Amino acid sequence: MIPVYGFSGANVAVLGLGRSGLATARALRAGDATPICWDDNPAAREAAEGEGFTCRDLHKQGGFDDVASLIVSPGIPHLYPTPNPVVRAALDAGVPVDNDIGLFFRSVATSQWDNFERIPQIVAVTGSNGKSTTVALLHHILESAGKEVQMAGNIGRGVLDIDPPGDGGIVVLELSSYQTELARSMTPDVAVFTNLSPDHLDRHAGLGGYFAAKRRLFAEGGPDRAVIGVDEDEGVFLAGQLSMGAADDRVIRVSSGRKLAGVGWNVFARKGFLSEYRKGRQAGSIDLRQMTGLPGAHNHQNACAAYAAARTLGLAPRMIEGALETYPGLPHRSQTIAEVDGVRFVNDSKATNVDSAVKALSAFKKVRWICGGLEKDGGLEALKGQTGNVQKAYVIGREAANFAMQLDVEAEVCGDMARAVEQAIADAQEGETVLLAPAAASFDQYDSFEKRGDDFIAEVEKRLK
Template identity: 75%
Template sequence: MIPVQGLEGARVAVLGLGRSGLSAARALAAGGAKPLCWDDNPAARAKAEAEGFACVDLKAPGAFDKVARLILSPGIPHLYPVPNPVVAAALEAGVPVDNDIGLFFQSFATLAWDNYDTAPRVIAVTGSNGKSTTSALLHHILRHVGRPTQLAGNIGRGVLDIDPAIDGEVVVMELSSYQTDLARALTPDIAVFTNLSPDHLDRHNGRGGYFAAKRRLFAEGGPDRAIVGVDEEEGRFLAGQLSEAPGDDRVIRISVTRKLTGPGWQVFARKGFLSEYRRGKQVASIDLRDVAGLPGAHNHQNACAAYAAARALGLAPKVIEAAFHSFGGLPHRSQLIGEIDGVRFVNDSKATNVDSAVKALAAFENIRWICGGLEKEGGLGGLAGVGDTVRKAYVIGREAAAFAMQLEVETQVCGDMETAVAQAVAEAEPGDVVLLAPAAASFDQYDSFERRGEDFVAQVQRYMTR
């Protein structure tokens, strides 16, 4: 646990008692603060009370009297589409609003570091797609070379649940736009921006607000080194803002759409090969085509980001390359489930938006595509042109018929996962890939993309055991 510093003796309100909320309450108490907890769910309040925390209705008049700060869980709106009433009350009372990420950054460094040979470092990864794989891959590389490391944030442990850092440790942290948008302190040593595509637009009042939330990690955080994906206009703009001159190697630009040139530091992947250039000269190259855990261009972008971060830490290219080959990938992200009679089954349930689904579809050929779910804002127009690799789509979800009508490929309305997998298995031929890449959220039928992916795996395994 990371005890919260700077709030000793203070009354601190905590709204939302899920994983991050309870973790924040524990860390606040460990640091000598007095948490006042609330959640509209009685079961969540009961769990907090069982741990000895006081639960106080933060909607009650005077609830924020003598309160130093409100700590907010990431799922609770603080500004758009409308502020949560408790947040509005806190701001009206002049109480600052923060989250567990802000508490972490104000508390991570301790006086014990004065005795370390190498100060601990934090690498924070954000972006629309690839955050989890990039973070996990970088964590894997560090473990491969024997560097002490912890994985935290949206993947691994909660940021306040990790252990206090030891000499030379590197904390790899995955951060969402919800987290970067609100944190009052953001001070990573290295920050990574993978890419940007439309997502969570209601929470950020549009694409501009969404990008602004991501940009805070760099503009507010002032990292020593920034790794920026420049395949979208926003990434190119961000890299330009952070650079003092074209040759400023504090910014490492990454791409999977073209060769990057110039006097700076670049890492890019083309035709399955990752290349590193510095001052206009190539210094390393890695063949990614046989790296089983990183299939497709979208994973090659993740490889570029993790490679650049590892290089910024001083690791050698050959060491990083060896670590790539032992990386097994992540569940629900281009995860190979198995093969039946020459047909491969791939679970990419994490493809919850159009952009991530397009990237998953580009990684394979002869696809039997299982898709559908709760359609996100922006529609499905970005799926135009995917038909070259898709043999047929099997559509699930409560609005499967409406979803199917927007696709430019042969479709079959299946409704549920069991039916979709059964039909795909019945029609698949050797060389086909049955791919779950929903291009939609899961909440119309499942409580998370993980549950959806687990259902797909369970359905496939029924046929593997026959």
């Protein structure tokens, strides 16, 4: 646990008592603060009270009279589409609003670090797609190199729930736009921006607000090194804002699909080969084509980002290459679950938006595509012209018929996962891939993308026995 400092003897309100909220309350108590907790869910309040925390209805008049700060869980809106009433009450009362990420960065460094030979380092990764894979891949690389490393944030444990990093320790964080938008303190040593595509637009009042939330990690934090994916205009703009000139190697530009030229520090992947260039000269090269845990151009982009971050931390190219070869992949992210009679079955349930689904589809030559669910803002227009590898789509979800009508490929309305898997298996030929890449959220039929992916795996395994 990372005890939270700076609130000794003070009352600190905690709104939202899920994983991060309860971890925050525990860390505040460990730092000698008094957490005042609230969640609209009675069961969540009961769990908190079971750990000895005080719960107070913060909606009521005077709820913030003796409160030093309000700490908000990521899923709770503080501005758009409308502020949560408790957040608005805190702001009206002049009470600062923060989140667990802000508390982490203000508390992780302690006087004990003065005695370390090597100061711990924090790597923070944000972007639209590939964050989890990039974080897990970097964690795997560092662990393979014998480093003391932990991953947290949107993946693994809550940021305040990890162990304090020791001498030379490294913490790798996955940060969503919900987290970067609100945190009052962000000071990573290395910050990574993977890419940008439309997502969470209602929460950020449009694409500009969404990008602004991501950008805060770099503008507010001032990392020593920044790894920036430059395959979209926003990444090019961000890299330009951070760089002091063409040769400024504090900014590492990353691309998948095109060669990056110039005298700066560049890492890119083309035709399955990763290349590193510094000062116009090649410094490293890795063949990614046979690495089963990293299929497709989108995963090659993730590999470039993780490689670049590992290089900033002092690892040699050959050491990184060995770790990439043994990376097993993450559940629900381009996860190969079976290969039978020449048909491959891949679970990419995490492809919850159109951009991530397009990238998943491009990774395989002939696809039986299981898709559908709760559409996100922006619709499915961006899928058109991107489905050339699809032999047929099998659509699930409560609005499966409407979803299928928007596709530019042959589509069968299946409704549920069992029917979709059954039909895809019946139609699949040798050399094809049955791919779950929904291009939609899961919440119309499942509690999470993990539950959806688990259902896909279970249905496949049932029929392949």
